[in-house]
Amino acid sequence: MTRSLIEIDGVTKRYKLGEQIVYALNGVNLNIERGEYTALMGPSGSGKSTLMNIIGCLDSPTEGTFFLNNKEVSKMSDSALSEVRNTEIGFVFQTFNLLNRLNAIENVSLPLVYAGIPKKEREERAKEVLDKVGLGDRMSHKPNELSGGQRQRVAVARALINNPSILLADEPTGNLDTQTSHEIMALFEEIHSAGNTIVLVTHEEDIAQHAKRIIRLRDGVVELID
Secondary structure (H helix, E strand, O other), X not given: OOOOOEEEEEEEEEEEEOOEEEEEEEEEEEEXXXXXXXXXXXXXXXXXXXXXXXXXXXXXXXXXXXXXOOEEHHHOOHHHHHHHHHHHEEEEEOOOOOOOOOOHHHHHHHHHHHOOOOXXXXXXXXXXXXXXXXXXXXXXXXXXXXXXXXXXXXXXXXXXXXXXXXXXXXXXXXXXXXXXHHHHHHHHHHHHHOOOEEEEEOOOHHHHOXXXXXXXXXXOEEEEEO
């Protein structure tokens, strides 16, 4: 049976706060196909961050099933989830999450260090992906020598280094000015055109409009898909 790249069926996430049960997600059903560019939107408390954490294998559902690239990850142990995160998912965060003491090549190649790839191959792959994001002339620069947009490009390059199944971007323009935001979203368009699957989490309507499909959440359920 060929499944969608992301297949979420009846996913619920609940927490106990004192005597109260809080539903962050309540029976979410969602499919995302390989090569899609999808945005998750919703107000604060809508469940979009919880759903992003489940898609990113940072959390597991209380109930329901989640298949990622034909693997049922909803029932996996923490160590198995860690392996899936390292091989299947490239993360891009609002705050870049770069190490200040490392230059661009070293930051980008970090996931390959954890994967046990030899140094020469790490550097070659890091240079290649930095070229792709337009930073061929900034490879030896450290984060404090780069602009906000350049730092986010380094973060995008790091997310792509393992050829992940999904690029998962959490508010990727949240710390950037308008012009730089447009540049990063144009970069995402290029990445999507090259065949990559992108899941973008944002509360900004104009950023979400770059995606080909918007999934809107409210009160832990999918309210609308457009």
